[in-house]
Amino acid sequence: MGRTISEKILSEKSGTDARAGDMVIAPVDWVFVQDTTGPLTVKQFRESKHASLAKPQRTIIFLDHAVPSPNRQLSNDHQLLRQFAQENNCHIFEGGHGICHQLVAEKLASPGEIIVGADSHTVTAGGLSAFATGMGSSDVAVVFALGKTWFRVPETFKINLTGKFQKAVDAKDLVLYLIGKLGADGATYKALEFSGNAVASLTIPQRLTIANMAVEAGAKVGLFPSDDITKQYLQSQSRGTNYVPLYPDSDAIYELVIDINLAELEPMVAMPHAVDNVAPASSLAGTRIDQVFIGTCTNGRLYDLAIAAKILKSKKCHPNVRLIIAPASRKILLDAMKAGYIETFLQAGAMILPPGCAACVGIHQGILGDNEVCLSTANRNFKGRMGNPEALIYLASPATAAASAVTGEITDPRGLLR
């Protein structure tokens, strides 16, 4: 009987024949926290009887959610994490390096690895074929201490992708469509595994966007196969030796198969206050917006900024719209500067924020006013998410976000991106 990608990784790592529904204990290759989950992880770790980290070289701390710090309490949390990193000899990415998930993709994750992070969007690294999943602070503290954790081997939904995107339709539209189809709890406890002949045409930035949002359907992981695209990406980061091919067996068992023809998709928007509340962008024409936010672990990559820059080139933001752009990492910001995108954004009237989570989590840098409407490239639009329960958040692709920034209302970008 064949195995899914999840079953292959968990079998290899646990040394058992891991099948859907089994419970396994497996070593963790990378474990990380960020600045809003790290302090509780440190507290839990200190309450354990373990004095030292099991794998200090594989334990990472990221400061990304609240950088630069907006207040004294969060500054003190940053101090605590810096001190912990120093005492335990583990690596800390200071504020300004970028969002944890982007840095994991740029520097750490490799196919076949197990990655556990104290952040729900840890699933992003599934785009690089890592079994990567989010857990809470206690679970992560125990991985700090033991270097391993328990997993229930998930059943898998196969998402079979065929065809080619229309112009101005992209990975975000696909994943919003999929979440709309599955529902916000449609894949709870499950693995999403992307396959089909369209996968070979999806770049790593696109795969990361899709994997990133697997959790919005409740999934434990969102996995892509490891193929030539993966190999080229790792080689471009001088990590080519980490490449291993990884595909599901042809006779793997799937709980559900969903077929999606990319050519049939159109620009999609998630409406307030649920990610599965999706509709075509064209059906929301006339919805006025106050703020557009382009960035985050979902859509803050160079690939995304390039699309936004193409639309915003020689144009101005609508006078009633504030456009906020936050590159997902320092490397992306530098590359975007070299490519001229940052200049394009500034000329269009955008505010550029430092690499980090920025306005996504409601801590700072773009909190919405009462009854304000934001169109964001992030992954969540829950009530209160961006700091104000009286505000409304719509989610869309960078193309839709940029097009809408120009018109001042939700706009299908197909007319603007040629």
Add this chain to the structure above:
Amino acid sequence: MTTTLIKGKAHKFGDNISTDLIIPGRYAHLRSSLPELAKHVMEDADPSFVAKAKPGDLIVAGKNFGLGSSREHAALVIKLAGISAVLAKSVARIFFRNAINQGLPVLICDTEKINDGDELEVDLKAGRIRNLTSNTELVFGKIPEVMLNIMHEGGLIPYINKYGDFKL
């Protein structure tokens, strides 16, 4: 050890109560002051919840409770508010582990017939929920053994401190 008999009043919520509704990101600066943070539990779902909830009371919700962030603070502030258990039709994966890891029982059952304010009695060992107000009885779904053991030790850290490792 977690007590096996729970008695309290039901506070009813709907479907898809996100971690942002349980404890929003705008209070991230209070995460190292947990008693302060707990004053805001469920604030965006029901602003009067903190004033109403009495020690021992239960949160009763629809499907997909706790979706969203991995913030364990969501489970922690519910526990700090004195809530003895969460009953829901279904629960999001990360929240489920987090709650059990904090020793907060999360029980999956058909919550449709429980009304706001009903007096409930939960026997964790027997797997039964008695609705004392409507004089009815419900059963709840099986919890994986490893999670049950973690819950009975009062959370993951006490469990690991006792056993030194996971026992599946």
